[in-house]
Amino acid sequence: MASSFFTKIPSLSVIFSIYTSLSAFTILFRTILHEILPAKIRDFIVSKFTDCFSSYFSSSFTFVIEEHCDYVINQTFRAAQVYLPTLLAGISTGSLLVSSSDLKNPTAKPNFGIPVKAKITDEFEGIPLEWTLHSEKDTIPPQNRQRRYNPEFHEWESTIFQHHTTFETLAMEPELKNSLICDLDAFSKRKDFFKTVGRAWKRGYLLHGPPGTGKSSLVAAIANHMNYNIYDLQIQSVKDDAMLRQILTMTENRSILLIEDLDCSGADASCRNEDKVDEERGQNQNKEKKKKKKDPDQVTLAGLLNFVDGLWSSCVEERIIVFTTNHKDKLDPALLRPGRMDVHILMDYCTPTVFKKLAALYLDVEEHVLFEPIEKALLEVNATPAEVTEQLMVSMNPDVTLKVLVEFLQTKKLTKDNDSVDSEIKEAEA
Numbered sequence: 303m304a305s306s307f308f309t310k311i312p313s314l315s316v317i318f319s320i321y322t323s324l325s326a327f328t329i330l331f332r333t334i335l336h337e338i339l340p341a342k343i344r345d346f347i348v349s350k351f352t353d354c355f356s357s358y359f360s361s362s363f364t365f366v367i368e369e370h371c372d373y374v375i376n377q378t379f380r381a382a383q384v385y386l387p388t389l390l391a392g393i394s395t396g397s398l399l400v401s402s403s404d405l406k407n408p409t410a411k412p413n414f415g416i417p418v419k420a421k422i423t424d425e426f427e428g429i430p431l432e433w434t435l436h437s438e439k440d441t442i443p444p445q446n447r448q449r450r451y452n453p454e455f456h457e458w459e460s461t462i463f464q465h466h467t468t469f470e471t472l473a474m475e476p477e478l479k480n481s482l483i484c485d486l487d488a489f490s491k492r493k494d495f496f497k498t499v500g501r502a503w504k505r506g507y508l509l510h511g512p513p514g515t516g517k518s519s520l521v522a523a524i525a526n527h528m529n530y531n532i533y534d535l536q537i538q539s540v541k542d543d544a545m546l547r548q549i550l551t552m553t554e555n556r557s558i559l560l561i562e563d564l565d566c567s568g569a570d571a572s573c574r575n576e577d578k579v580d581e582e583r584g585q586n587q588n589k590e591k592k593k594k595k596k597d598p599d600q601v602t603l604a605g606l607l608n609f610v611d612g613l614w615s616s617c618v619e620e621r622i623i624v625f626t627t628n629h630k631d632k633l634d635p636a637l638l639r640p641g642r643m644d645v646h647i648l649m650d651y652c653t654p655t656v657f658k659k660l661a662a663l664y665l666d667v668e669e670h671v672l673f674e675p676i677e678k679a680l681l682e683v684n685a686t687p688a689e690v691t692e693q694l695m696v697s698m699n700p701d702v703t704l705k706v707l708v709e710f711l712q713t714k715k716l717t718k719d720n721d722s723v724d725s726e727i728k729e730a731e732a
């Protein structure tokens with residue numbers, strides 16, 4: 303065990319390659335100062351620099367290694383995570399975090415980690431060093447975050463949530479948008495109501511509709527409106543129900559659990575017997591029913607639903623669960639049963655009202671002579687808001703852009719007409 307563990311340890315010099323880059327930058331900077339700038343300007347800059355940084359360079363210097371760098375895992379952080387548990391002797395608290403995420407093998411090799419705030423003394427080429435792990439909770443003010451489950455490290459990886467879609471910039475039928483906002487606001491204020499009626503303080507939304515109609519954008523708008531974190535779970539990456547249970551218990555309150563493209567997951571209707579969920583809950587007594595073979599290594603819809611309205615729900619507060627699908631018709635009826643997902647929202651093809659909202663947003667125009675042919679065409683062909691916004695970004699000039707959109711819709715209509723003529727001919731030949 304020890305040998306395989308230690309072969310993974312990066313050398314300290316790898317971690318300090320960043321130091322080499324800084325040194326190279328310093329040399330270049332000094333050359334510029336000496337050879338290009340006149341002496342008076344040089345002295346002025348040096349004095350300003352000394353004023354600013356003298357406190358940092360006096361006797362010690364701090365390197366900050368953040369866990370994420372431009373939204374991806376910082377490999378220097380990972381390297382430090384592997385390296386530091388080897389410095390057992392230098393840990394101030396004299397303790398190490400020990401964990402294992404292998405559900406099937408309790409005797410599996412444990413992972414080691416450093417406790418937060420513990421100080422670790424170290425040395426590099428004669429220079430004394432001190433390492434400390436800080437938690438973001440201590441150092442970063444609360445911000446909206448999006449977390450994506452990483453099966454490799456069995457953890458939710460966190461990034462600052464920077465999706466700019468809000469209900470202001472989301473084009474939807476106004477009545478639908480307003481009723482959704484009212485629903486969300488009512489939900490956030492009804493803690494006592496949920497308690498009184500003995501229900502878990504959670505709300506489930508099923509967003510369905512063709513690709514490019516704004517389902518993901520709507521989730522972002524909800525997160526921004528509620529100021530919630532998003533836990534984005536790729537259900538395909540979850541091995542089985544036990545792992546699902548463990549992953550979900552690692553999520554926090556005041557958050558959205560997002561499971562996208564549910565029809566493509568292992569938990570969809572096309573993969574299983576439609577009655578299986580009820581059967582597993584003991585509600586279906588018909589033992590004669592033919593059972594489909596179950597893959598034990600796959601998350602099941604029953605496992606998922608047990609969390610949506612089962613035990614997990616009773617120990618969490620202020621949760622929103624969002625499922626998205628492009629094919630509602632392919633979903634297991636158990637998921638569509640009344641009371642399961644509280645609100646079903648159809649995100650549909652672009653309507654004239656939605657187009658007007660997009661034109662106002664993208665081109666800052668409320669009226670235009672080309673609106674009429676565009677609105678007429680949108681009633682005849684299916685164009686998604688994503689397709690429409692793509693055309694609206696062609697130019698900032700409304701005359702040019704709307705003309706491009708008219709041509710785009712005309713081409714779509716022509717293709718549609720040709721397709722229906724072709725199928726009529728085929729039917730006649732048959």
Ligand SMILES: Nc1ncnc2c1ncn2[C@@H]1O[C@H](COP(=O)(O)OP(=O)(O)OP(=O)(O)O)[C@@H](O)[C@H]1O
Nearest residue numbers: 471472473512513514515516517518519687688691
């Ligand atoms: N209703 C909308 N209002 C404003 N912009 C939209 C809307 N729908 C789509 N868009 C634009 O199209 C892009 C793609 O939309 P989005 O990813 O939200 O669609 P989706 O329905 O989730 O698609 P998929 O099912 O393929 O994931 C968005 O980033 C946004 O720019």
